[in-house]
Amino acid sequence: MSNYHFNEIEKKWQQYWAKNGTFHASNTSEKPKYYVLDMFPYPSGAGLHVGHPLGYIASDIYARYKRHKGFNVLHPQGYDSFGLPAEQYAIQTGQHPRITTEENIKTYRRQLDQIGFSFDWSRELRTSEPEFYKWTQWIFTELFNHYYDNDSDKAESIESLIKRFETEGNSNVNAVCDADTETFSAEEWSNYSEKEQADILLKYRLTYLAKSEVNWCPELGTVLANDEIVNGVSERGGFPVVRKKMTQWSMRISAYAERLLQDLNDIDWPEP
Secondary structure (H helix, E strand, C coil), X not given: CCCCCHHHHHHHHHHHHHHHCCCCCCCCCCCCEEECCCCCCCCCCCCCCCHHHHHHHHHHHHHHHHHHCCCXXXXXXXXXXXXXXXXXXXXXXXXXXXXXXXXXXXXHHHHHHHHCCXXXXXXXXXXXXXXXXXHHHHHHHHXXXXXXXXXXXXXXXXXXXXXXXXXXXXXXXXXXXXXXXXXCCHHHHHHCCHHHHHHHHHCCECEEEEEEEEEEECCCCEEECHHHEECCEECCCCCECEEEEEEEEEECHHHHHHHHHHHHHHCCCCCC
């Protein structure tokens, strides 16, 4: 029996896929659409770990299966390359985070290609690029400039709310807001200072400042999520974490609770 020269065979076909855009998802295809999305990896200096292909292989098999079934499959990949891990790695290595991130991404890309995944690399995303994170900034300002109107059951501009305050106060405003929001008339609104008006609007905005208890890591200079803490210290660096009340930006996600619940009826989502 002849030997299976996998290095030669895999290299040949991976080069063919890259050259011919085999896995490119067309924007104008007549085929039915299918979207297979993986969790983007953080490009650390250590390279891929076993958990990455563990998930990616399963989704890649399904993406290939759907292509064979005649679907126009969108199967992108990208890098969660912005934030605390990049900052800490830069501190540890003494290099600028852009340099270390670029080098780490090169390693990840080489490893992902060697495994032979069917990603559409023309749609690669990097969360550390301004072309990407400008949209997170955009959506924050959109949320900040809107409130949730219960009567229309959707977000409305904060400017329209200000006009209502100017003409009728807030007694007839049916909106999601802080529980301690006091009732005021149009005359009272006009007599408020600029700061007082701004404070009232924060009680309605979809993004607002509020004091809440958080996991604070002094060494990292940031708030951490519960899953970023292991045995009372930060997962990254092993620094002490304390519970602390701090003023931070919050979002009125609960305003959309009922709409989110009802929209489950419109998607193919398993009951569990």
